[in-house]
Amino acid sequence: MKILQVLTLRGPNYWSIRRHRLIVLRLDLEDLDERFSDELRGFYEALVGLLPSLEEHFCSPGCRGGFLQRLREGTLMGHVIEHVALELQSLAGMPLNFGRTRETRNRGVYNVVYEYQQERAGRVAGRAAVRICATLADGERYPQAELAADLAELRELKQAASLGLTTDALIQAAEQRGIPWVRLPVRDVVQLGWGVKQRRLQAAQTDLTGMLGVELAGDKDSTKILLQTAGIPVPEGDVIRRFEDLEEAIDRAGGFPLVIKPLDGNHGRGITLNIRTYPDAAVAYDLAKQSAKTGSVIVERYHRGGDYRVLVVGGQVVAAAQRVPAQVVGDGRSTISELVARLNQDPRRGEGHDNVLTRVELNQASDWVLRQQGHSLDTILRPGEICYLKNTANLSTGGMAIDCTDTIHPENRWLCERAARWVGLDIAGIDLITPDITQPLRLVDGVVVEVNAAPGLRMHLQPSEGTPRNVSAPILDLLFPGGSRGEIPIVAITGTNGKTTTTRLTAHLCKQTGKTVGFTTTDGTYIGDYLAEPGDNTGPQSARLILNDPAVELAVLESARGGILRSGLAFPHCQVGVVLNVSDDHLGSYDIETLEQMASVKSVVAEVVHPDGLAVLNAEDELVVAMAQRVKGAVGYFSLDPEHPVLRQHLQRGGLGATVINGEITLLEGEKTIPVLPVQEVPLTLGGTVRFMTANALAAVLAAYRVGVNLDQLAAGLRTFAAGVAQTPGRMNLLAVQDFHVLIDYAHNPHGYRAVGEFVAGWQKGERIGVIGAPGDRRDEDLREMGRIAAGLFDRLIIKEDDDTRGRPRGEAANWLQMGVTETVATRVLQVILDETEAIETALKQAKTGDLVVVFPESVQRTLALVLGTPPQ
Numbered sequence: 001m002k003i004l005q006v007l008t009l010r011g012p013n014y015w016s017i018r019r020h021r022l023i024v025l026r027l028d029l030e031d032l033d034e035r036f037s038d039e040l041r042g043f044y045e046a047l048v049g050l051l052p053s054l055e056e057h058f059c060s061p062g063c064r065g066g067f068l069q070r071l072r073e074g075t076l077m078g079h080v081i082e083h084v085a086l087e088l089q090s091l092a093g094m095p096l097n098f099g100r101t102r103e104t105r106n107r108g109v110y111n112v113v114y115e116y117q118q119e120r121a122g123r124v125a126g127r128a129a130v131r132i133c134a135t136l137a138d139g140e141r142y143p144q145a146e147l148a149a150d151l152a153e154l155r156e157l158k159q160a161a162s163l164g165l166t167t168d169a170l171i172q173a174a175e176q177r178g179i180p181w182v183r184l185p186v187r188d189v190v191q192l193g194w195g196v197k198q199r200r201l202q203a204a205q206t207d208l209t210g211m212l213g214v215e216l217a218g219d220k221d222s223t224k225i226l227l228q229t230a231g232i233p234v235p236e237g238d239v240i241r242r243f244e245d246l247e248e249a250i251d252r253a254g255g256f257p258l259v260i261k262p263l264d265g266n267h268g269r270g271i272t273l274n275i276r277t278y279p280d281a282a283v284a285y286d287l288a289k290q291s292a293k294t295g296s297v298i299v300e301r302y303h304r305g306g307d308y309r310v311l312v313v314g315g316q317v318v319a320a321a322q323r324v325p326a327q328v329v330g331d332g333r334s335t336i337s338e339l340v341a342r343l344n345q346d347p348r349r350g351e352g353h354d355n356v357l358t359r360v361e362l363n364q365a366s367d368w369v370l371r372q373q374g375h376s377l378d379t380i381l382r383p384g385e386i387c388y389l390k391n392t393a394n395l396s397t398g399g400m401a402i403d404c405t406d407t408i409h410p411e412n413r414w415l416c417e418r419a420a421r422w423v424g425l426d427i428a429g430i431d432l433i434t435p436d437i438t439q440p441l442r443l444v445d446g447v448v449v450e451v452n453a454a455p456g457l458r459m460h461l462q463p464s465e466g467t468p469r470n471v472s473a474p475i476l477d478l479l480f481p482g483g484s485r486g487e488i489p490i491v492a493i494t495g496t497n498g499k500t501t502t503t504r505l506t507a508h509l510c511k512q513t514g515k516t517v518g519f520t521t522t523d524g525t526y527i528g529d530y531l532a533e534p535g536d537n538t539g540p541q542s543a544r545l546i547l548n549d550p551a552v553e554l555a556v557l558e559s560a561r562g563g564i565l566r567s568g569l570a571f572p573h574c575q576v577g578v579v580l581n582v583s584d585d586h587l588g589s590y591d592i593e594t595l596e597q598m599a600s601v602k603s604v605v606a607e608v609v610h611p612d613g614l615a616v617l618n619a620e621d622e623l624v625v626a627m628a629q630r631v632k633g634a635v636g637y638f639s640l641d642p643e644h645p646v647l648r649q650h651l652q653r654g655g656l657g658a659t660v661i662n663g664e665i666t667l668l669e670g671e672k673t674i675p676v677l678p679v680q681e682v683p684l685t686l687g688g689t690v691r692f693m694t695a696n697a698l699a700a701v702l703a704a705y706r707v708g709v710n711l712d713q714l715a716a717g718l719r720t721f722a723a724g725v726a727q728t729p730g731r732m733n734l735l736a737v738q739d740f741h742v743l744i745d746y747a748h749n750p751h752g753y754r755a756v757g758e759f760v761a762g763w764q765k766g767e768r769i770g771v772i773g774a775p776g777d778r779r780d781e782d783l784r785e786m787g788r789i790a791a792g793l794f795d796r797l798i799i800k801e802d803d804d805t806r807g808r809p810r811g812e813a814a815n816w817l818q819m820g821v822t823e824t825v826a827t828r829v830l831q832v833i834l835d836e837t838e839a840i841e842t843a844l845k846q847a848k849t850g851d852l853v854v855v856f857p858e859s860v861q862r863t864l865a866l867v868l869g870t871p872p873q
């Protein structure tokens with residue numbers, strides 16, 4: 001077996017609209033082709049022995065054990081690998097169940113498709129699955145140790161990709177609300193929503209969190225002074241920088257018991273609590289000094305009581321939890337160190353913040369706490385005796401959390417809300433010490449010890465005891481008020497031909513509203529009037545550039561088949577999805593062999609239209625019309641023929657459409673007819689003579705209308721969108737040269753040849769001279785078909801080739817074209833001149849008064865330079 005190719009899909013795709021995270025393994029089964037699992041001796045037993053949990057896979061029988069039944073009855077290796085890849089990931093803590101395996105035109109070659117949670121883990125699982133199946137199929141053993149190593153690697157990859165519990169929870173809540181998100185390539189910043197509507201966050205800190213509030217909260221003394229000013233109780237105390245000042249500070253704090261801690265600490269580092277003697281204070285001072293970045297140390301009164309964390313979001317308390325320091329309970333037999341080891345075996349305890357609880361680390365701080373209680377690590381505690389291991393309750397030092405959201409006294413809630421406001425934080429964790437949270441602080445000598453920016457959410461989301469609180473939801477409400485999903489309108493455009501033109505025109509129409517429009521095309525990615533990135537940008541990466549740009553208010557995205565097949569769309573849904581046409585281009589690549597399959601690829605754009613959005617479909621293209629069944633939103637049809645039955649029926653049902661009536665581009669809404677502009681006045685259509693351009697304009701008008709461009713703006717936009725070398729280089733550029741004309745166009749498939757041919761056929765002033773070629777990566781029969789079409793169109797023909805033959809030997813593509821031409825008798829004069837420049841020069845020399853020279857160039861700029869006699873740009 002051999003893996004030929006691995007694709008990682010990250011958005012709606014050919015295989016699934018809903019499952020975005022898929023791995024596609026293109027697999028050559030080689031000697032295992034046609035060998036069914038039941039014919040491989042011992043394979044079933046060995047596989048089930050290694051992965052007994054495959055029992056859980058339903059597969060096509062739809063019940064437990066379903067896949068194993070298939071395996072016994074006999075199934076092909078690709079299908080087995082699919083299930084093993086899923087099972088490996090599930091065993092590593094990433095439960096998944098979607099998979100598909102499909103044969104290709106090539107014998108023994110299959111596409112094995114399966115879900116992943118984490119993409120690297122997904123790819124690794126696929127390779128491991130192939131390894132396992134190949135080994136077992138050979139009748140060899142796959143050692144348990146090796147399986148364990150595979151699973152360990154997968155777990156590590158999952159771990160490495162995690163953004164932490166708090167961020168992961170916020171992302172999950174965003175997904176539930178339908179808010180799109182992406183991880184930015186810096187730090188652990190996550191973007192929620194798109195364009196101007198986006199918000200960013202890093203754990204519980206957001207781009208709305210004020211810098212000043214964060215700084216004030218980070219300085220515990222400033223916080224205390226502010227809160228004191230507000231009348232909120234805080235511990236009495238002082239800040240010192242020198243050891244000499246310790247004694248005086250102890251006095252000012254009102255004597256022992258005391259707390260000494262760094263001014264700018266966190267995670268309980270460098271804190272000593274309940275200090276009762278001067279020598280202990282001296283040790284505590286040194287400890288705090290070491291952890292204090294600023295070198296300043298707080299000396300303050302020690303308050304007795306429980307330790308509480310209150311979470312305030314957008315001025316409201318949303319959760320409260322009591323935090324209990326790590327402790328062990330004696331059994332009369334075990335030493336403290338044994339008890340701690342046992343405690344740490346709790347599967348809920350992990351490293352750092354990535355689990356419900358954190359393992360207890362025995363260190364200097366715990367030694368000190370044990371000593372204070374008169375114990376050492378070797379002490380055997382009496383049955384039921386409690387021994388604290390830490391003196392702070394931070395979860396990060398192994399503490400526990402008990403939810404108390406329902407019992408906190410209303411006055412304390414109010415106090416916490418005020419504390420957050422006084423410090424100036426939209427999301428704040430307020431630390432309280434009080435003997436009784438159900439009583440107002442002032443009655444029981446409780447205090448606020450600290451206000452935290454970016455508080456961890458773990459103790460509220462997954463308290464060790466009590467009700468878990470969904471604190472992610474209020475944070476998202478704060479970021480996206482009014483139920484907004486943080487989206488900007490997206491118009492996605494696909495089709496075999498006309499994508500770039502329609503994208504540019506739609507963007508131009510949308511710009512008439514004054515909005516900042518971002519758009520991607522084959523000629524580059526643009527924001528407003530500027531080129532943000534040159535290149536053939538019709539895939540998800542360039543779409544993401546637009547969607548991530550904080551200035552973009554509306555996105556128009558050319559979404560070509562290549563991107564959809566290679567990695568899926570960049571967005572889970574769009575406002576408007578346009579499908580212009582489906583014809584025979586690019587067949588044979590990515591295992592897309594038939595027009596129907598190609599239609600399924602392009603249909604992805606129609607199927608991701610949001611239920612309140614619009615799919616703009618070509619009424620004249622049957623394959624496109626068929627997509628309407630799978631559209632979740634409304635459909636808008638365009639047709640050059642106002643009487644087209646598909647359009648008519650749709651209007652009868654009150655639908656939306658666009659057509660040409662009495663020479664005018666017209667919007668239709670049920671019975672209503674809304675004229676927009678005479679086609680004559682739309683330069684893109686060359687005065688209405690280029691029918692396919694009129695069709696593109698209809699699609700653009702529908703799309704733009706749906707995203708809020710009004711009729712005046714539509715007319716203004718259509719009028720000012722010049723079909724010329726500036727705005728649409730290479731798309732129907734008709735140039736007057738001396739006493740003849742030259743038409744430069746990118747037609748590069750039979751459908752494009754025919755479309756341009758309609759215009760060429762209408763040329764009556766003189767001879768029609770064609771300089772034709774085609775991209776070398778198309779199928780032989782497509783090249784031949786282009787030759788046939790060209791033969792019917794031109795009086796004289798020159799066949800040339802691109803500089804880039806896309807893998808073909810020079811002259812071969814030209815041969816196929818020529819074969820098509822000569823099969824068809826119409827053309828009188830045929831020349832083959834492989835070099836594009838020479839071919840064009842020859843044609844220009846032949847042209848006489850009134851003639852039309854048509855060039856289908858590789859390079860528009862080079863062609864323009866030749867035609868206009870200027871040096872190339």
Ligand code: ATP
Pocket residue numbers: 235259261265266267268269271273300301302303304307391392393394431433449450452
């Ligand atoms: P974190 O990062 O968890 O907020 P931190 O390093 O910022 O911790 P503080 O919040 O100031 O430190 O203190 C940690 C814990 O120490 C408090 O939650 C509380 O349990 C205890 N503590 C701090 N100051 C006092 C005090 N004056 N009286 C009693 N306990 C205190």
Ligand code: ATP
Pocket residue numbers: 495496497498499500501502522560580581692693695696730731732745746747748751752753755756
């Ligand atoms: P690509 O796949 O190269 O990105 P595209 O779909 O973006 O192409 P355009 O660049 O807009 O298409 O146009 C390329 C050529 O396709 C045009 O020059 C013209 O020959 C042809 N074409 C454009 N629109 C249509 C249409 N609606 N129907 C048929 N052919 C068209």
Ligand code: MG
Pocket residue numbers: 431450452
């Ligand atoms: Mg704190």
Ligand code: MG
Pocket residue numbers: 499500501521522523538558
């Ligand atoms: Mg294009």
